[in-house]
Amino acid sequence: MDNFNFNTRRDVTGMDAGMRAFFKQTYSFMGLAVLVTAVTGFIVQKFFLAQVYALIAGNLIGTLALLGIQLLIITMIGRATFKNPARAFGLLMAFAVVEGLTVGLLLAIYTGASIMMAFVSAAAVFGGMALYGVFTKRDLSGMGGALFGMLIGLFVAMLINMFFPNGIVSLLISFVSVIVFSLYTAYDNQSLKVMYSQFAGQADTTGLAINGALRLYLDFINLFFALVRIFGVAGGSRD
Numbered sequence: 001m002d003n004f005n006f007n008t009r010r011d012v013t014g015m016d017a018g019m020r021a022f023f024k025q026t027y028s029f030m031g032l033a034v035l036v037t038a039v040t041g042f043i044v045q046k047f048f049l050a051q052v053y054a055l056i057a058g059n060l061i062g063t064l065a066l067l068g069i070q071l072l073i074i075t076m077i078g079r080a081t082f083k084n085p086a087r088a089f090g091l092l093m094a095f096a097v098v099e100g101l102t103v104g105l106l107l108a109i110y111t112g113a114s115i116m117m118a119f120v121s122a123a124a125v126f127g128g129m130a131l132y133g134v135f136t137k138r139d140l141s142g143m144g145g146a147l148f149g150m151l152i153g154l155f156v157a158m159l160i161n162m163f164f165p166n167g168i169v170s171l172l173i174s175f176v177s178v179i180v181f182s183l184y185t186a187y188d189n190q191s192l193k194v195m196y197s198q199f200a201g202q203a204d205t206t207g208l209a210i211n212g213a214l215r216l217y218l219d220f221i222n223l224f225f226a227l228v229r230i231f232g233v234a235g236g237s238r239d
Contacts, residue, residue, distance in 0.1 A: 022196050022205055023134070029089070029213035033096040034220065040100020045107040052101050053108075063162065070098055077214055085207040092214055099221055106225075110232040118227035126220045129182050133189030140190045147187060150180050171233060177226035185219040188212070 044052050055062045073095045080088040107115060133140065154177060161169050192212045199208055 019193065019196055022209060023192070025206070026192065026209040026212040026216065029092065029210055030216045030220070033092055033213060033217045036093055036096035037100045037103055037221065040097045041103025041107055044101055044104025049104065049108050052104055056101060057105055060162065066098065066101065070095065073098065074214070077211070081207040081211040083207075085204070085210055088207060088210045092210055092217075095214070096217070102225070106228050110228055114231040115228060117231045118224055121227050121231070122220060122224040125178070125182050126185050126223055129185035130189045130216075133186035134193065136186070136190070140187050141194070143183060143187050144191075147180065147184055150176075151184075154180060170229065174226040174229040177222060178230070181219050181222045181226070185216070185223075188215045188219060 056066055057063075073091055077088050077091045077095070080091060154173065157169070157173050161173060192208075192215075195208060195212075196205060199205060
């Protein structure tokens with residue numbers, strides 16, 4: 001990753017045939033991961049809800065363990081991206097399955113209308129910000145540091161709210177998450193353009209596409225989770 005220098009201002013508006021193929025591959029991997037998460041969530045909600053609820057929702061240690069597993073898989077994907085793309089792809093699918101456990105709980109807690117509104121809204125926001133990131137003439141590289149700082153702040157706030165739950169704080173975290181991951185969507189799409197421009201021709205870009213798919217998947221799934229909580233407050237839960 002040392003070859004990627006974001007400190008230099010670049011032309012970020014170009015889009016040739018090779019880059020279009022790269023983004024098609026990246027979004028194919030991302031879309032497959034979202035599908036795996038949706039299928040896993042459906043299976044959990046239908047057949048393993050009690051077990052998953054006891055493991056995660058009713059168990060703080062289980063929740064922290066799940067978070068640790070997620071972070072571990074993300075780290076492993078990063079290490080395998082260029083050395084072993086096949087392993088990175090398998091880990092991406094495994095990560096999608098793990099995220100499906102949370103989706104299964106959401107399907108059981110919130111109404112179908114809330115889930116659908118959240119999904120459609122997340123898709124619309126993600127799509128709009130992705131297009132902006134790909135086609136804007138503005139260099140977004142300067143946003144990276146601020147976004148990472150906001151992400152760390154969100155992570156700390158969520159951890160604190162896990163130990164000291166507060167509904168208002170949880171809702172505030174959800175609204176901030178929508179803003180942060182919307183901006184990350186634009187930033188990540190433009191970053192992928194820059195990385196492809198520097199990486200293309202040196203080696204197969206499959207690993208880079210898998211890494212990009214993980215980043216975009218995280219943007220979308222976190223948007224979805226935040227919007228589910230927001231719409232869930234308005235639409236109510238199943239109980």
